[in-house]
Amino acid sequence: MKTLKIIKIGGNIIDDTKKLPSFLEKFASLKGPKLLVHGGGKLATSMAQQMGIEVKMHQGRRITDADTLDIITMTYAGKINKNIVATLQAYQCNAIGFSGADGNTIIAKKRPIEAIDFGFVGDITQVNTSILDVLIHNHITPVFCAISHDEQGQLLNTNADTIASELAIAFSENYTVELYYCFEKKGVLQSLQDEDSVIQTIHQNKYPSLIQEGIITEGMIPKIDNCFYAINHNVHKVCIGLPHMIFNPTSIHTTIQK
Amino acid sequence: MKTLKIIKIGGNIIDDTKKLPSFLEKFASLKGPKLLVHGGGKLATSMAQQMGIEVKMHQGRRITDADTLDIITMTYAGKINKNIVATLQAYQCNAIGFSGADGNTIIAKKRPIEAIDFGFVGDITQVNTSILDVLIHNHITPVFCAISHDEQGQLLNTNADTIASELAIAFSENYTVELYYCFEKKGVLQSLQDEDSVIQTIHQNKYPSLIQEGIITEGMIPKIDNCFYAINHNVHKVCIGLPHMIFNPTSIHTTIQK
Incomplete structure (x- = not known):
């Protein structure tokens, strides 16, 4: 099977007007x-x-009311996605921007209201790669923003890490998929005080103790949960680190292992 | 050759929360x-x-400075485009949203600064339909917003009527293209006071006199120029009127003829 690289980038690259084009140039190549x-x-x-719209959070997670969903759709699918696509075109990488509604690629259901109503947030139920396969076969690079839909006309805000892992799993039927989560550190750190204390491999059987010891905490837990979810569902390789790891595979980063 | 219908809708449908889904339901079918x-x-x-950003106009035309381009990208390619795509999916029409940067489909150059600097406005230089052909062959409906790019990473605000006519011309190599401009009237009117005074056919040789007599004025002139441009470049059929004309071809509307 052919190798497909799926790369997720977050705020530390997107918000940086110098890092973003430099990353996209390397990605294009x-x-x-x-x-x-x-x-x-x-x-x-x-x-x-x-716009004077209140940002509502609950335990660090955004509550997506109708106004917030509009803003997310405008910024993620509009400004960020289209500028990334235009920049990739400038570097001769023929890209097409996607939300999960486009091509009916990522279907989700609105998260049920329990103790808290997170609003228009989607939990993914199905990923359709057939039209993406056709595009990739035609040398097109899909660029996904973190929005899904419910097939009833409703867009839904969806975690970008989860979109990446669900796409990776779905593509693993037809490709050897490598999934790279880029973030602001060289990898998962043994000690947050030491930027070089990268844990180079996290085995599944060591993960619970890393949480118990307080080494992996808070926001890193759902991220690494996503990684294990992917590696346990036929994704060939899952890595976390600086974008550098993609272009220089021998550079230090964290690899997730079954 | 197969027939391809290209339909352009404007503010009178997009801004109307009842008309838009009802139009999209019929379009989907x-x-x-x-x-x-x-x-x-x-x-x-x-x-x-x-957002407190000044809207700058010159003789009824918007001046697209950097802030305005951001807003256009957010609203056209983000909110409007993605909601249209999600609604079409709900009606079982598999759509993918496009700006001209996506798939490198619509290339333009920034309008040169002359008496007035219109800012980030694009004049189309090239249309690439090859990837759109692949998608249409795979039963996908492309949905275009009115944004092009310059292949150097710059998005450009571009007239939606022109995007429709340029796409229609480009597709005419491989399809019998029918181009429908939907607007708020039954067609081009003989008298603006009489909504039923539709001119059913505008022949090229009659067009100059309609302008001279003040029957076709202002904003209608560039629209009808676009129509003639299309019909003179191998587009099979060009019509102007209410969306009704697409679904009921015998209903009154204006047809442009060479």
């Missing part, structure tokens, strides 16, 4: 089939502030 | 290859006002 997933960074929050 | 082009309606203007 990557040989072989590839797919980019991007988060939204801080743009949605600053847009909401500029 | 249209048999055969089809493509939708949408303008932006009033949303960009109201967004700019909400």
Whole structure:
């Protein structure tokens, strides 16, 4: 099977007007089939502030009311996605921007209201790669923003890490998929005080103790859960680290292992 | 050759929360290859006002500075485009949203600064339909917003009527293209006071006198120029009127003829 690289970038690259084009230039030059997933960074929050719309959070997670969903759709699928696509075109990488509604690629259901109503947030139920396969076969690079839909006309805000892992799993039927989560550190750190204390391999059987010991905490837990979910569902390779790891595979980063 | 219907809708449909889903339901049920082009309606203007960004106009035409381009990208390619795509999916029409940067489909150059600097406005230089052909062959309906790019990473605000006519011309190599411009009237009117005074056919040789007599004026002139440009470049059929004309071909509308 051919190798497909799926790369997720977040706010630390998207919000940086120097890092983003430099990353995209290198991404464009990557040989072989590839797919980019991007988060939204801080743009949605600053847009909401500029428009006088209150940003509602619950335990660090955004509550997506109708106004917030509009802002997310405008910034993620509009400004960020289209500028990434236009920049990739400038580097001769023929890209097409996607939300999960486009091509009916990522279907989700609105998260049920329990103790808290997170609003228009989607939990993915199905990924359709057939039209993406056709595009990749035609040397197109899909660029996904973190929005899904419910097939009833409703767009849904969806975690970008999860979109990346669900796409990776779905593509693993037809490709050897490598999934790279880029973030602001060289990898998962043994000690947050030491940027070089990268844990180079996280085995599944060691993961619970890393949580118990307080080494992996808070926001890193759902991220690494996503990684294990992917590696346990036929994704060939899952890595976390600086974008550098994609272009220089021998550079230090964290690899997730079954 | 197969028939491809290209339909352009404007503000009178996009801004109307009842008309838009009802139009999209009927559009979804249209048999055969089809493509939708949408303008932006009033949303960009109201967004700019909400964000405290001045809307600059010159003789009725918007001046697209960097802030305005951002708003246009957010509203046209983000909110409007993705909601149209999600609604079409709900009606079992598998759509993918496009700007001209996506798939490198619509290339333009920034309009040169002459007496007035219109800013980030694009004049189309090239249309690439090859990837759109692949998608249409795979029963996908492309949905275009009115944004092009310059292949150097710059998005450009571009007239939606022109995007529709340029796509129609480019597709005429491989399809019998029917181009429908939907607007708020039954067709081009002989008298603006009489909504039923539709001129059913405008022949090229009669067009100059209609302008001279003041029957076709102002904003209608560039629209009908676009129509003639299309019909003179191998587009099979060009019509102007209410959306009704697409679904009921015998209903009154204006047809442009060489």
